[in-house]
Amino acid sequence: MHVSNLLLPLLTLSVTTPAAVSALHINPHHKKALSTSSNGQLQAKRDVPSTGHKIKAKRLVKKKKRATCQVKFNATSIATEATTSATSTDSTVLPTLTNNENWANGTATATATSTSAWDDSTSSASASTSASASSTSSASNSQSTSSWYKVDEWSGDSFFDNVNFWEWNDPTHGTVDYLNAGDAWNSGLISINSNKRAVMAVDTTQVVSGGRKSIRVHGNRIFTGGLIIMDAVHMPTGCGTWPAWWSNGPNWPLGGEIDIFEGVNDFSQNQVSLHTGDGCTMPSDMNNGQVGQLTTGSYDSYNCASYATSNQGCGVRDEVTQNAYGEPFNAIGGGVYATRWSKAGITVWFFPRTNIPSDITNDSPEPSGWGTPMAHFPSDNCSPYQFFYDHFNIFDTTLCGDWAGADGVWNYAGYAGQSESCAAQTGYSTCADYVLNQGSAFAEAYWEVSYVKYFNSTTEV
């Protein structure tokens, strides 16, 4: 959940990262995943370089670090997290600021990859169900030609059985107090509503101190490749919010990060981003295959490597689709984000509520028929199985923090569909003051999710 390539007023950020987290109870399931993928070393690293070196980020929107804690922490863990000791000494707002991004026309031709299936010879063993999976198994719809079969589903009353609650400080320095599972239920900030959808909200008590209660959950399922489909009817919106639906692997940035659905404040455009270890780059014609376009920033936008680009990564913002994020998304009852991680690369589609392909509603998805994706990161110079592995999905709503709360962002407008700055809209000169004193303004800062479904393929992808 790093923002990449946002071009706004620039700032120079400098972060001292905390030491790697250790001494946490790690969910045994996750432990297993880690031991097979990270030299057997069980360590919970943060989404930041663990060496404690300084990161300089220029670009205002640079999120200093959404530490993601590659390890899922069991909700019963002892909170010994090396809390955010990160010192942020941000802030030189550079005078230069022009939004000279590539406002490319989104009518690019699709380079849809038509075959989709796994060639992995082990694939017939349908991914063994994770401990908490409430999955229907691999039987695919008999009348479908899709090679994709569902291996897991989070929905209905058992939705939250599939996740762990992040109850520690926000790695991205938000003005939030993340709740553990018990407190989340007891406070009513999470619930399964009458439509059997999972709600994850923010506390609306008018005045709070320290941080406003919120939710961040990490999925139990560990996956490498596949098709992940998420249906939401509502997402958190409004000044001060920074919500995201994303995934992350271990040993950040080596296991990679895929930011699927993310933005801040009153944005109405979505940004999809990748963050990787050294060596993952995008081809020069990448924009031809997607509706969104690579954003530009202080570093080479085609280089997804985190360290080489001060964590800018490869970001694709969709300026064409009118209802993929924010209030416009909620106004139409949301829609579906589908992320395919395959040999072709990493590809994200968005379908508004009224235009969801029937093969998705039938659980027999066929991406080859979905048309031009919102974002497509080809595998040409970035193996999706080298730079990405052992991911878990995350929903969170942070408030303010490194992105939404950055001075240059709070005071800025004219970007990503936001026409008036939050400072002007709210009358507050800082995001944190607004968040701590205007709880009633956060009534729309909730996720309402119908489902998350995981699919795999019998053939090649």
Ligand SMILES: *[C@@H]1O[C@H](CO)[C@@H](O)[C@H](O)[C@H]1NC(C)=O
């Ligand atoms: C945490 O781990 C314990 C012990 O393995 C397990 O019984 C419990 O269900 C886990 N809780 C969550 C929320 O994962």
Ligand SMILES: *[C@@H]1O[C@H](CO)[C@@H](O)[C@H](O)[C@H]1NC(C)=O
């Ligand atoms: C985008 O391209 C289409 C088709 O060529 C054209 O009709 C439209 O005016 C273009 N839009 C912009 C904003 O350039």
Ligand SMILES: *[C@@H]1O[C@H](CO)[C@@H](O)[C@H](O)[C@H]1NC(C)=O
């Ligand atoms: C699909 O199957 C492969 C091979 O078993 C596995 O590594 C991967 O995690 C699975 N993907 C999902 C989404 O379950």
